Amino acid sequence: MSETDNHNDDRALAGEYVLGLMSEEDRATFEHRLKVEHDLRALTREWSENLARLTEDVDPVTPPPRVLKGIETRLFDDEPTSLSRMFRNWFGSGIVVAGLAAYVIFGTDLLERGPQMPTEPALVAEIAAEDRSLVVQAAFDAEAGQLFVQAEQGGARDGRALELWLIEGGNAPVSLGVLSEDGLTVVALSDEQRRVLPGAVLAISDEPTGGSTTGAPTGDVLGVGEITNV
Amino acid sequence: MSDVKDIEDLIARVALQDRAAFSDLYSRTSAKLFGVVLRVSNNRAEAEDVLQDAFVKVWRNAGKYQANGFSPMTWLITIARNTAIDAKRRKGRSPNDGDAILDQMADPTPGPEAQTIAASDRAQLGACLDELEQARAEAVTRAYLHGDSYAELADHFDVPLNTMRTWLRRSLLKLKDCLTR
Numbered sequence: 098m099s100e101t102d103n104h105n106d107d108r109a110l111a112g113e114y115v116l117g118l119m120s121e122e123d124r125a126t127f128e129h130r131l132k133v134e135h136d137l138r139a140l141t142r143e144w145s146e147n148l149a150r151l152t153e154d155v156d157p158v159t160p161p162p163r164v165l166k167g168i169e170t171r172l173f174d175d176e177p178t179s180l181s182r183m184f185r186n187w188f189g190s191g192i193v194v195a196g197l198a199a200y201v202i203f204g205t206d207l208l209e210r211g212p213q214m215p216t217e218p219a220l221v222a223e224i225a226a227e228d229r230s231l232v233v234q235a236a237f238d239a240e241a242g243q244l245f246v247q248a249e250q251g252g253a254r255d256g257r258a259l260e261l262w263l264i265e266g267g268n269a270p271v272s273l274g275v276l277s278e279d280g281l282t283v284v285a286l287s288d289e290q291r292r293v294l295p296g297a298v299l300a301i302s303d304e305p306t307g308g309s310t311t312g313a314p315t316g317d318v319l320g321v322g323e324i325t326n327v
Numbered sequence: 328m329s330d331v332k333d334i335e336d337l338i339a340r341v342a343l344q345d346r347a348a349f350s351d352l353y354s355r356t357s358a359k360l361f362g363v364v365l366r367v368s369n370n371r372a373e374a375e376d377v378l379q380d381a382f383v384k385v386w387r388n389a390g391k392y393q394a395n396g397f398s399p400m401t402w403l404i405t406i407a408r409n410t411a412i413d414a415k416r417r418k419g420r421s422p423n424d425g426d427a428i429l430d431q432m433a434d435p436t437p438g439p440e441a442q443t444i445a446a447s448d449r450a451q452l453g454a455c456l457d458e459l460e461q462a463r464a465e466a467v468t469r470a471y472l473h474g475d476s477y478a479e480l481a482d483h484f485d486v487p488l489n490t491m492r493t494w495l496r497r498s499l500l501k502l503k504d505c506l507t508r
Contacts, residue, residue, distance in 0.1 A: 112499035116470040117412045118477055147506055148471045149401040153449040155472070157358035158365055164375050165353055168382045173346070278387060306387060307344040 111140035115148055171256055172306055214245050214281065217327075222299045224261075224322035226251070231320045233259075233276070235299055242291055244284040246276060253278065253303070260304040262314060265293040270300060275308040297324050334399040342389035349386060356400070357382070360407040367411035367474040377414050381407040412474040455505035463498040470495070 113119055114127050130137055218236035225232045231251035237244050246261060253259045253276070261284070262270035271290070276282045286294070302309070303316035334355065340348035361378050368374035384406050392402050456464040462484060469475045469483065481491040 108503045109496040109499045112503065113496070116467070117409070117474060118470060118495070143506075144503075145405050146398065146401050147452055147502075148467075149398070149404045150449040150452045151468060151471050152359070152363050152404050155359070155362040155366060158362045159358045160361040160375060160378055164357070164361075164378050165350075167375075167379045168353070168386075171379065171383055172386055277390075 107137055108140060111137060112144045112148075114141060115144040214247060215241075218245075219327070220294055220324050221327055222322040222324040224299050224301050224320045226320045231259075231301065233301060233320065233322075235261075235322070235324070237286075237291075237294060237324070239291075242286055244273065244286055246282040246284065247280070248276065256306060257316070258304050258306050258308055259301050259319070260308045260314065262300045262302065263290060263293070263297055264300055265297040270314055272308065272312065273299075275304070276301070294324055295326070298322065299324060331398060331400070334403075338385075338389050338392050338399055338402070341386060342392070352385070353382060356403055359400070360403060363404055363472075364407050364411045366472045367408060367415060369415060373414060374411070377411045378407065380414070381410040384410065408471075408474065415474055416476070451506065455502050458505055459498050459501060463494055466491070466495055467498055467502065 110127060114124065119127060127137075131141065214234070215236050215238035219239035220237040222235040223232065224235060229250060232249040233246060234249055235244055235246045248259075258278075259276040261273040261276055261282070263273050264270045273284045273286075273290075274282070298321055300314070300318050300321045302314035302318050304314070305316075309315045334352065337348045337352040337355070341352060357378065360381060361374065364374045364377045364381070365371070368377055381403075385403065388406070392399065456467065459467070466480050466484060469480060473479075475483065477488055477491055477495070480495070481488045484491065486494070
């Protein structure tokens with residue numbers, strides 16, 4: 098096949114992918130390629146954008162109020178009263194401020210080909226449940242000052258989230274944010290956090306979507322792991 | 328239609344778990360998305376479930392959306408549409424298969440070609456579809472708006488499956504040529 102044929106092939110393939118016409122097998126292959134091929138991602142985005150214009154002909158239909166109620170129940174039903182909601186909002190804004198020191202970048206936003214676990218991390222940790230139903234690998238890239246975290250086994254329960262904590266000595270756990278549902282989570286650490294990393298412990302707790310609202314773990318601690326030199 | 332920048336800002340605030348923004352985003356976009364979902368879904372009850380699933384995904388994945396020159400409505404519509412198609416074809420599939428597109432859509436480096444795409448509009452798409460034979464244009468439209476599979480399209484247009492595939496792939500290439508002209 099010539100280069101032009103390949104290119105044409107990809108142009109049609111990306112369209113088929115966006116339309117949802119691929120077999121499961123082809124789709125898996127295509128999605129694997131998407132992770133590494135920038136041009137293919139660009140083609141896929143173009144098709145998404147172009148074809149979405151078709152919906153300009155679609156008339157809006159107001160959904161019944163029970164739909165929003167259902168969504169709110171599924172996402173926020175951990176709070177019974179408006180008073181607790183108010184408290185949550187208070188803590189919520191506090192967490193946003195703290196988030197400036199340790200912000201979490203989700204998914205493939207970081208680099209052109211998406212973030213990768215560092216090949217030469219300065220420090221590593223395996224955060225695992227005793228029965229290994231949850232196994233999460235963490236690697237610290239000293240040069241970038243970033244902690245890369247990836248689940249190897251297990252994940253958050255439906256409607257729940259996994260939150261990562263840094264625990265140094267006898268100090269209270271410090272939240273490093275909620276783990277991305279799929280793929281890699283990258284946490285930029287503050288200078289202070291970087292300093293205490295060697296010998297500290299990473300823990301993962303089960304939390305409501307969006308993470309603990311109290312600033313401390315509220316659900317079960319699912320796994321812990323010591324941060325060690327490679 | 329709501330202002331693009333407004334929707335973008337709302338998604339950014341939803342990424343910070345801002346519930347007021349989420350509620351605002353819902354009130355501005357849910358009717359459009361419900362319209363899109365209703366075209367794909369088999370019935371209203373299923374469509375309501377799909378819309379719920381879609382907004383739960385929006386809440387959970389808002390952090391993956393970045394203002395990158397693309398329409399935030401495309402992001403929302405893609406989530407809603409893929410969720411609806413997944414629900415329709417759920418047999419033998421895990422319910423989250425359609426989520427991979429959330430990742431690829433988060434690419435922060437659109438090429439120059441992609442940036443011009445953002446400016447494309449319904450009129451241009453319509454003109455390019457008009458260059459195709461009517462049935463072939465309709466096949467593309469059905470696949471997108473109804474979420475038809477190749478088998479369903481072949482059935483609808485009463486042609487063999489492989490013919491349908493060839494038709495559609497050729498149509499996509501022609502369409503792409505026209506759209507990038």
